[in-house]
Amino acid sequence: MSLDDPSAPARPAGPAAPLAAGPATHSYEPRLGHGLPHDPFNAIVGPRPIGWIGTHDGHGRHNLAPYSFFNAFNYVPPIVGFASVGAKDTLRNAQTTGEFTWNLVTRPLAEAMNASSAMVGPEVDEFALAGVTPLAAGLIQAPRVAESPVSFECRVTQVLQLQTAAGETVPTWLVLGEVVAVHIARQLLVDGVYDTAAAQPVVRGGGAADYFEITPAARFRLYRPR
Numbered sequence: 733m734s735l736d737d738p739s740a741p742a743r744p745a746g747p748a749a750p751l752a753a754g755p756a757t758h759s760y761e762p763r764l765g766h767g768l769p770h771d772p773f774n775a776i777v778g779p780r781p782i783g784w785i786g787t788h789d790g791h792g793r794h795n796l797a798p799y800s801f802f803n804a805f806n807y808v809p810p811i812v813g814f815a816s817v818g819a820k821d822t823l824r825n826a827q828t829t830g831e832f833t834w835n836l837v838t839r840p841l842a843e844a845m846n847a848s849s850a851m852v853g854p855e856v857d858e859f860a861l862a863g864v865t866p867l868a869a870g871l872i873q874a875p876r877v878a879e880s881p882v883s884f885e886c887r888v889t890q891v892l893q894l895q896t897a898a899g900e901t902v903p904t905w906l907v908l909g910e911v912v913a914v915h916i917a918r919q920l921l922v923d924g925v926y927d928t929a930a931a932q933p934v935v936r937g938g939g940a941a942d943y944f945e946i947t948p949a950a951r952f953r954l955y956r957p958r
C-alpha cells in the first residue's frame with residue numbers, strides 16, 4: 733500500500749525477473765521487483781471500495797481513516813474487513829474496543845476522506861481535521877460520519893496478521909467485523925431497493941491519486957446462469 737501510505741515498506745522496483753521473456757506480456761515475480769516506473773498492483777486490483785473507518789480509543793478520542801484494502805466477505809451475517817499496512821491507530825482502536833464503523837465515501841465527501849488520511853498522531857481527531865461530524869452509533873461506541881449517507885456499525889470478529897507463502901509474518905493486519913447495524917439514507921432507497929449509483933460512491937484506482945466515481949452510465953446487467 734505504499735502509494736497510499738508513505739510509512740509502508742516500498743515494494744522493490746528493481747529489474748523485472750527473468751519471467752518477462754514474452755514480447756507481448758510483461759511478467760514478473762513481485763518479490764524480485766516489477767521492473768516498471770510504478771508498481772501496477774493497486775491499479776490492477778482496482779478500483780477498490782473504500783472502508784472509511786471510524787473508531788475510538790476507549791477514552792473518548794475519535795479516529796477516522798480510509799482503507800482501500802477493504803471489502804465485504806460474507807452475507808449472513810454480513811462481515812466486512814480492512815487491512816492495516818503497519819500497526820495504525822485504527823487497528824489499535826479496533827483491537828482495544830472491539831468495534832468500528834464503516835462509512836460510505838461519496839463524491840461530495842471524497843476530499844474529506846482524503847484529508848482524514850493525514851499521518852497524524854493518535855491525539856488528533858480526524859473528524860475535526862476533515863471537517864465532518866461524528867455521529868453517535870446505536871449499538872456501539874465508535875462514531876459514524878454524519879455526512880455519509882450509508883454506514884455500518886461493526887463488532888470485530890477476528891484480527892489476522894498476514895503471512896507470506898513461506899510462513900513469514902508480514903506487518904499487515906486484516907481486521908474483520910460483523911455488521912451489527914446498517915444505516916441508509918432513505919433517498920437511496922427507490923421503491924425499497926438500494927440504488928448504488930445514486931449515492932455517487934467513490935472507489936480507489938491506482939497511482940498516487942486516481943479515484944473513480946460510480947455513475948448510472950457505468951452499469952450493465954448480467955444474470956447468473958440457472
Ligand SMILES: Cc1cc2nc3c(=O)[nH]c(=O)nc-3n(C[C@H](O)[C@H](O)[C@H](O)COP(=O)(O)O)c2cc1C
Nearest residue numbers: 736797798799800801816817820821822849850851
Ligand atoms: C484512499 C486511501 C486508501 C487507503 N488505504 C489504506 C489501506 O488499505 N491500508 C492502510 O494501511 N492504509 C491505507 N491508507 C492510508 C491510511 O489512511 C493512513 O495511513 C492513515 O493515516 C491511517 O490512519 P490511522 O493511523 O488513524 O488509522 C489509505 C489512504 C487513502 C487516502
